[in-house]
Amino acid sequence: MSFLTPPNPQSTRTWETKTPAEISKSPEERFELITRRLQEVLGGETIKNILSEGQRHPKCYWAHIGYLVPLMKLSDFLQAGVDLTVLLADVHAFLDNMKAPLELVEHRTKYYKFVIQTVLESLDVPTDQLTFVTGSSYQLTRDYNLDAYRLAATVTEHDSKKAGAEVVKQVESPLLSGLLYPGLQALDEEYLGCDFQFGGIDQRKIFTFAELYLPRLGYAKRAHLMNAMVPGLGGGKMSASDPNSKIDLLEAPEVVKKKIKLAFCEEGNIEENGVLAFVGAVIIPVSQLRKERIEAANAAGKPIDPFPSRSSSRVTNGINELLKPIRAAYEASKEWQETEALAYPKAVAPVKKKKEKVYHPPPPGKGRNAKPAAVDPAAAHAEAEAAKQTAAPEVVA
Template identity: 40%
Template sequence: MDTAERTELVTRYTEEVVTEAEIEALFEERDSPTAYIGYAPTGEMHIGHFTTMRKLADFIESGLDVTVLIADLHAHLDDAKSPFELLDSRSAYYEAAIEGMIEAAGADPDGIEFVRGTEYQLEDPYTMDLYRMLAETTLSRAQRAGSEVVRQSENPKLGGLVYTLMQSLDVAALDADIAYGGIDQRGIYMLAREQLPDFGYDKPACVFAPLLSGLSGGKMSASEETSKINLTDDDDAVAEKIEGAYCPAGETEGNGVLEYLQYLVFPVLEERGEEFVVERPEEYGGDLVYDDYDDLETDFVSGELHPADLKPAAAAGIAAVIDPVRERLLNQPELLEDAYPEKYA
């Protein structure tokens, strides 16, 4: 695989890349550049996380060395979303869920290395670098960088501000050439590109995933059940949520059903060499078969593909992707009970 092919794998299905030329240079300079993504183990993982797993599968295929940070300290620093006593159990759940999603996305989970924040964030040189960043970063700069990630208020807690600096520093601590995350992480990684060279580290290239719209319209909300599909939802629950989803005929803006297809279902089908089939009665034109998302969107916008026909096919496609992950998690009931006792115990 040449540099152009490796770069295409890393940059496809993304919202923004900073910069593609830097990623090309990394592949020219070394066989196995490094990449990292971090997840704070707070609420249950859902389909929005799954799209980033599909991207990690691309990273692995391109020859990147991939590290997944289970950012346990971050999970408490962001307004105590995870109590200290649940950090270990939720971290274990996140590792299991991520392994399941990586495998379902068509890659080998052994191709990633898991690291927990508490393994290195409590000792030198990390702590000394963090103190230096705290001394040199203004309150307004830290707030601006983390404005899309941590909870904001007129009187913010210090934990959320330290969170932002720690995430910037994680890039260097994990020796990552490429920092990967949702587009909401952009401010934090731009801070890393700005500040890390001052501490003797290279600035990272950055790859940003799009944030999916919620099924009920607008931004996906982790606290709104109808807004997202959970990894433990069965096929009936998936079908019910998709049936009630915001999907107006011909409209693509804020259409979570289309986004799930574009960023999750079609990439997985491509990996498997399969097509996406929309079943329709012969009186309405018969079945439609797609091997490319753009063709599906064109038909949807033109009116050739109606939401009533698309939704059942989308539900079946999404369920087929998450089914193996659901089975893996439900076969470990103690994992769910320990991590989320209020729901599963």
């Protein structure tokens, strides 16, 4: 597995030895593994031809999104002998309405390398054909930027806005950066040298945009594989800004239990049932992967225990069983913990300043402890006499 330089689109990986996927599976079986449980496949014949020719591995590019669901599909690709490139899209994240400040992007790319690698290793998936590429490692080069300008001279504002409608954050007054986003994602296919790109069904408009415009620059049209969008635990769209809509990869067992308990689970409502969708998209594929691994081990004369923890099959226990090795790896890695602290610093609540009380002494004769003024009898008598002299005379009728 490599974290270093991006692959050269003009070259192909050396075909020296076949992977276990080529040895044990036919081209048809590998294609079925690559495309199973997907909602839609565009250009599947491209992948079939590469598998049938048997001259090289198919190449896939995935623009990373930090959810567990697509990682299940990556395990299928790797098992099928696909050369998989995971793009840690730092430039894209900044362009999409500045989702992350530039000073945090570097730490977050490192953090997600830890996450993705650990998830795949916890599933016992071979990662020797997995490559991580940071977008800024090639998206700031002269050639890439010249192609971006060539594309900008070809694409209409309407097409770019339409392509990013489901992915780019929509605001009343959009920034120019959001209009660049679809074109750059299309160029990534060429510069990462892939045969197909993988993403959610919400990426479909960007994928068809790439199929239309890359040939206009003289580049090949790629295939596109899309998985279904899984609703959040609350029944709506899964969102990174709503922690209650998803299960975090490092979630504590008690938090998982609480979230599942509070999840939207209306009887008869299948489309918005986040728990049921998670079972279908994650728990069942993991169970199938374990079953296949057990069968392969038994066939090789190395049987393994199919029930390592004897845990319940309930959803909460199933999720916690899946997350357990990921949490253990995180707790054992000081570097990962330090990276997370830098990538996602805890927000510091502003301290409310208490208004200082300033003592103002009361005027003379006022206040709780004030004493009545002393009265001079002679002065009081003189004042009373003077009042009598000035009083109006009494009128007798």
